[in-house]
Amino acid sequence: MKHLLGSTFPELFESTAAVSPRAPAVTYHDTTISYAQLNDRANRMARRLIAQGVGPDSLVAVAVPRSIDLVVVILAVLKAGGAYLPLDPTYPETRLSSMLADAQPLLLLRTARTRLSGADIPEIVIDAPGFRAACESEHGHDIIQSERLGELRPCHLMYVIYTSGSTGRPKGVAVTHDGVPDLVATQSSWLNAGPGDRVLQWASISFDAAFWDLTLGLLSGATLVMADADDLLPGQPLKEVLVQHDITHAVLPPVVLSITDSDNALKGGTIMSTGDACTRALVREWSRGRRMFNGYGPTEVTVGSTIAGPISDADEISIGVPWTGARVYLLDERLQQVPDRQEGELYLAGTGLARGYLNRPGLTATRFVPDPFGPPGSRMYRSGDRGWRRADGELFFTGRADDQVKVRGFRIELGEIEACLANHPAVDIAVVAVEGQLADALVVAYVKARSGSPVTGAELRRHVAQSLPEHMIPATVTLLEQFPASPNGKIDRKALHTSAHPVAPRPTPEPTEGDTTPEKVLYRVVTEVLGLPHVNPEDNLFELGGNSVTVAKLTTRIRKELGVNLPMRSVFQTRTLSELAQALQALK
Template identity: 65%
Template sequence: MSTVPELFESTVARFPDAPAVIFDDTASTYAELNVRANQLARRFIALGVGPDSLVAVAVPRSADLITVLLAVLKAGGAYLPLDPTYPADRLAYMLTDAEPALLVRSDEVANPSAELAEYVVDDPDLRAQCEREAASDLADGDRLSPLYASHLMYVIYTSGSTGTPKGVAVTHVGTADMIATHAERIGVGPGDRVLQWASISFDAAFWDITLALLSGAALVMASSDDVLPGDPLRETLLRYEITHATLPPVALSVTDAESLLPGGTVMSTGDACTPTLVRKWAPGRRMFNGYGPTEVTVGSTLSGPIDDGDEITIGTAWTGDSVYVLDDQVQMVADGQEGELYLAGPGLARGYLNRPGITATRFVPDPNGEPGSRMYRSGDRGSCRADGELLFAGRADAQVKVRGFRVELGEVEAALAGHPAVDLAVAAVEGDLADARVVAYVTTSAGMEVTAGELRLHVGQSLPEHMVPSTVTVLDQLPTTSNGKIDRAALRTESARSEPVKQEAGWQDGMAYDEILCAIVAEILDLPVVTPDQNFFDIGGHSVLATKLAARIRQDLGIKVPMRSLFEATTISELARAVEKAA
């Protein structure tokens, strides 16, 4: 079986002068990228990186990021992606739990662990050392030991139901089948441009990278601000003439599809695709729908091209993989009947890093495979049509998706319960697609008081932005069902009783900009009242809703406000001044 370095180097041999990575206005050819990755890989080997050793990578979206990832893999190591925008406490936990051999970071990213050896990629002296290394491809004799497909490729942390994230350890084994799926179904190649959209801490980033760099296409990198759903994403797709983009439904829902990817390919993944999105994005381009949890090599199934009016399925298994629909006795169900989806094949992860117990419960023996083979119990429900197309029916547990990210509500609840004033905590998801958000309800310990803002600040120290509850409602007691369990369905009714009269929607001529913005923000965030002294993100806003706010300002007021102004404004009043300045 081939490893990523072998697959990449064969692509370099075929297309050495083709553009490989485009970032801002700079393009690197495959040959140039390969030389830089080879030189850096030799530095990593000198620092002790070898097969099955982990290298933490904390580098912002850039051409350097791709060079680092390739270099880690060429050295034989596996990368542990650290999104620099994640809270420091969460990054520190991942480093403590994974125990990487090295941290690779850029100068603008702080080291979350002072005890960990580090390599700063943009340090001038280190760059000079790197450029003196041999530029040729590495052989097993150059590594600390031979590299095999069974060795680790990356470890990506996902939300954990026990309150702490867990690392999914993925090997090189499933990559060859993923590339075969790319070739057979997507058909990307030289001359195409693939957008790298997903956060590096999300396994879809590996799909973006390999879709381009293992096919001869160009990988287009852009800053985080330039890929925000809505106008920024649209402008980036147009500017770079992107031909292939893999985006979650939340990004597709708030981005105007007109004139984008003409004759190209768009893939929806990370959450359930809807008929509305198909009507919007399928005309004039090929549209696919993908499915697969982090516990496999990016994905398991693919459907498409999808046309308006088609039943939306998750398609059929990738080349070399299998998907079973099984009942509670782990037996096949009849066509059309619902069961749990079990995933099998070379793409399965090795398991959860340093967690043999939970690995054994989720990665179970495959009765349909070779002796010793396993299948992953996904926790997803679905069915199979007579023609083999699979249908997704939702989750069987408390795991949810928010803006394409996997969220275990138990982890949110554990973070809230970690505050000394909180007695009980319950988390839920409300809204749909762009409006999807985590909300929470808590009761406090006797004699203790805490505000919603204090609780959001508390959990924000350990949870990434998409997991921080947009609202936290403090109740005297949580409603229960007749058998004593928390009545989640009654929570919204219970909290609504204490809500003040909702702020009047809309605006009138003569109103000040801060009054207008308060009314718009209240409507977008579904809040009863918003005041000028509040911060959009502190009261439940997030990056996707920020693009929605910018669109509303442009639509209602005819004023285009830079996205950076929304992120930099500390209050609604300060944002109003930016709007007035842009008028």
Template identity: 60%
Template sequence: MNTVPALFESIVARRGGEPALIDGDSTLGYAELNTRVNRLARRLIAHGVGPDSLVAVAMPKSNELIVAILAVLKAGGAYLPLDPGYPAERLSFMLSDARPVLLLRSSSVAPLGVGPEELVLDDPAFRAQCAALPGHDVAQHERRAALRPEHLMYVIYTSGSTGTPKGVAVPHSGVRDMADTQAAFLRAGPGDRVLQWASISFDAAFWDVSLALLSGAALVMVPADDLLPGHPLWNTLLKYGITHAVLPPVALSETDAEDVLLGGTVMSTGDSCTPTLVRKWSPKRRMFNGYGPTEVTVGATIGGPVRDAGDIGIGMPWIGNEVYVLDECLSPVPPGTEGELYIAGSGLARGYLNRFQATAAKFVADPFGPPGSRMYRTGDLGRRGRDGELFFAGRADGQVKLRGFRVELGEIETRLAAHPAVDVAVAVVRGELADAHVVGYVTTTAPVEPGDLRAHVAEALPAHMVPARVTVLERFPTLANGKIDREALPRPDAAAEGLRDGERAPDAVEAVGCAAVVCAIVRDVLGIPEASLTDNFFQLGGHSVQATRLAARIRERFEVALSIRTVLEAATIGELAAAVESRLSG
């Protein structure tokens, strides 16, 4: 009972008639879902999938995505999630680095080129082949080998400090303790609805899936556009009657708390939870705060219900896990003293896929556990209160959290420096929560436009890692020891500080027609001095969270219902202004 298939089947046996998956088009009950998963699993076994074999999955958010992941696990394999929205270069790297035995995709996802054999799951002929297979549970003897807790469950790629992403290999061994922790704190069950918010390329998505499908609750799947912080997310929470949601602080900060999740449960994770968020979300609902790196089974600590908006802790270790606060000599520090956080216990990952040196550096011997046990050196700083509660105190290295995403600035710097015109590159984060963004600084050996450098980064890295702005310097400021003085780098967003004080408020713009007002709103949202009708919102440095804010500001200013999709698809600000004018005249 310590693998995902065994835990899931135990829920199906008791809750077969309950709804398991809900999306915009259909609802699948537990029994029907299990039947479809079993049939696809048998097909995958026939294609050579078994324990410790890796299967890539590239599909948009839908019920079919969950069927595919569960089928991979039922077959005994481990899934490698590939977000179809990622740059082709990054997807190709993950495929070549992980070397999966098979790739599953839907017809809406373009072929990914050279790599493993691909199966198109919504192809009518393939569906007919699966439908002809038995639908009862896959027995151990049907697999290529018996599935055990130590076998691989998934591989999630994280940003790498050397410029190369690392695949974290996580086994089934921590799943039972994770499910027990979820049951003890979040208490989801039959009749509840759990939102699947996180991208499948992040381990937080597995938390959503297990919180629902290992408890008897229903997992709600909606398109990514309906999950954008702000009105889209609020509308989804209300429309589907969500009772449990795990969201990063940036989503909580941008989304209205009125009328949603009332009497339900919300959990903040992925970044530091603030007192403002606690005051906003803890009334009328149970609120928790969680912590944990990708190198463990999703998380390591949970705290709550949080009511006090004072010093917000990350709680206590999960069932079956331990968190140590240690000094440089690996000795425990006294309560209240800051040290580095180390994690041990059932949730620990195997290490980094095919990166033995990196694994040895971060997964070290546990001097407090039984012989042969390991602990993970997180690089996070923290302290323990006198009552045992843990508190997060920041990073000890160059890794940062950006709007809930874990980012190694070194990977961005490496990509910038790979441009033939760049001599030296530095990346830093400016702003907080929804306004957090990467800014790049370079010195060059030849003339180059900042926009070309952003495009160069976007060819290889996900959108959240592309610098909002790149500044070309004649030379870098340095410290006495000759190292770059990051604190002295010029702030390209300095012009925005006065802007947010109301000097360029859109409603006060003296202009005729809505085009000038839309440009002014864009300037205000992005905190930039200039924005013209021929500019593209995202090329100016905008991201999806700011796009939802832009749509809300336009709705408030013009009293028109402008969809977030219109903002996302507008090629220029002028095209966006034309859409506003069309609605005003209509």
């Protein structure tokens, strides 16, 4: 990427657009726009935002569905000098409103279909005819520093991503432009995306992995491929997108890879696994005929810190080595570096380190601490992750030092879910845990209700769903009369599953005579996928603990056993298993 000039995202993008103005920049459905067109549209909107007071370190909330407009809006905010706060419109409105209340952005940019109640923040409806006309009246050439409300420098804020909080309050990670040049250098030297390549934008915009997708596509001269959320669900929908759009580069978490068939997808391309521990089985399947990499890095750095690859199933699955501009230390409790092959806590430093947590100086001070090994005044992030280093410098992840977990590639603080459950008036005590591994990993909750409260597990799941995104909703909420206790009187978390489920999980039943009708097969497969003893025709799949991953596994099993391609959309749209069985029968 020697042609790239600049140290902020807008400068780097404009450098790319100047080299390949006619190359396709973004494609969505049947529409593709070039780098010149994307740059022009973003410049015009940026000038309108500057007129609204957006400048360096201004925070602008963005609530726009997946589309070309989403990319234009993000670029416009950055070109104006501001920073974007991404709000995924599929999230519960309560959670989006809480982010707005905490961040207090200068503006909210949304579409006419995206409404957020209770947000006392000036807003612009980007697809309103008046605003579109106002943008068209602006000049489309690149914005120069003198047009902004202040000089945009690398130290200025670029985005704020909210992550789960252990106290029940999500926290916003404030990331600057400082780490972008080294991020681009790392992507260039390891992944080699460029003109003619097609980069999938898979991650929700509310996660920093989406910024990796944007950077890998738009700062390399490749084409960024956008698709609707339903089309990116793991399994057959995602595979169809990979094949139909001839995707050459994709970043996907292990759980998604474990559910999606690799045949004919990303042939000769590049796949990167990140967000959770990768397994040899996944590497064996996805590294054949492709280059495969493994990455590591929390939200508190600019997307990542280390990278490994190309990897094969013959390798120990490491998280690799620090990428360009990053420093990784393995330290003990006294902040002393541990010897090779001895476990320690991972501390992250370098150009990509976040500024800290938005409006949370106390929390920032506890996690972003002075770096005794770096330049004077530098800091390092205490990740809470543990690992070890091989003699050749390769790093290996071994687990967490606290209650933070990764489920389906999402970072979750179990305490936030416990706090949400405890907010229900019928709940006395709530404990949340993760059971199972990788694709089978589930968030589960155990609750002791107040005496005389007739609350049910289904009611508590609905309560949580009003405030938390899908990946944080417990698959099951089990009511207990009392919690198992350890000798010191604390709740024995390890004994929760045993005490709540005294009967060992039943083995997967073999098909029996009379069990081959679509309806019977559906009910049997649902019990096996969810690990339930039985289901009723009037049950709702999602109230039983289903989620998007469950739906992917269910439709895959149905296709294998009945030879029927059951659309995942049909599963989401039906209210009961009986209705789903009727839809399945119609396809048969």
